[in-house]
Every structure is written in structure tokens, then in C-alpha cells.
Amino acid sequence: MxxxxxxxxxxxxxxxxxxxxxxxxxxxxxxxxxxPSVVALRSEGGHTAIQAYGLEAKQMVGRTPKSIQAVRPLRDGVIADFHVTEKMLQHFIKKVHANHWF
Structure with a gap:
């Protein structure tokens, strides 16, 4: 118990x-x-914000305006962008915990 x-x-x-x-x-x-280890970033007016993570971000490749760019924060097995990788991991862990309750 x-x-x-x-x-x-x-x-x-x-x-x-x-x-x-x-x-x-x-x-x-x-x-x-x-x-997928992919993050979609939106750049507007000198400000960059995360638009989507994972599969949703990968599906946006080639279907979005130029202000949205899909990036892979890991390259050749090494973290290339620590900030974006951290945000991606936070999102994935929250997603796992949210699915655990329902």
C-alpha cells in the first residue's frame, strides 16, 4: 500500500x-x-519565443512563415543550445507527468 x-x-x-x-x-x-529532439522558435521584433516542441515542431518544418524556424538543440551527440534544450526537457517532463494523472 x-x-x-x-x-x-x-x-x-x-x-x-x-x-x-x-x-x-x-x-x-x-x-x-x-x-523528435526539435524545437520551433518564433522570431519577431528582435524577440525569440518557443512555438512548439517535439513532433509538433518537426511537423512545422517547411509549413510555416519565415519567422518560425525549427532547430535541433543537440548536434552530433552534444548539446548545442543549452537554453533551448533545458526548455525542451522541461516541456517533455511536464508532458509525462500530466499524462500520468489521466
């Missing part, structure tokens, strides 16, 4: 941060996220 109760507050995650895809594994549930 306590093990199940503890699972509500604590989740063991393993993250494979790959150049092509990011995978998240949750203990007892298996791979719960497999998304």
Missing part, C-alpha cells in the same frame, strides 16, 4: 537525450515519450 502511495509523489525517470529523438522511460510503465 505504501509503495503505491509513494508512487504518486515520486517517479523514477530515465531520459535518453538523443540528437534525433528524446526518449523518457518511467519505471513500471516503460517508454512513455518518444519525440
Amino acid at each position: 505504501f509503495k503505491r502511495f509513494r508512487g504518486i509523489f515520486s517517479t523514477d525517470l530515465s531520459i535518453d537525450l538523443g540528437t534525433a529523438n528524446t526518449l523518457i522511460y518511467v519505471s513500471g510503465r516503460g517508454i512513455v515519450l518518444d519525440e
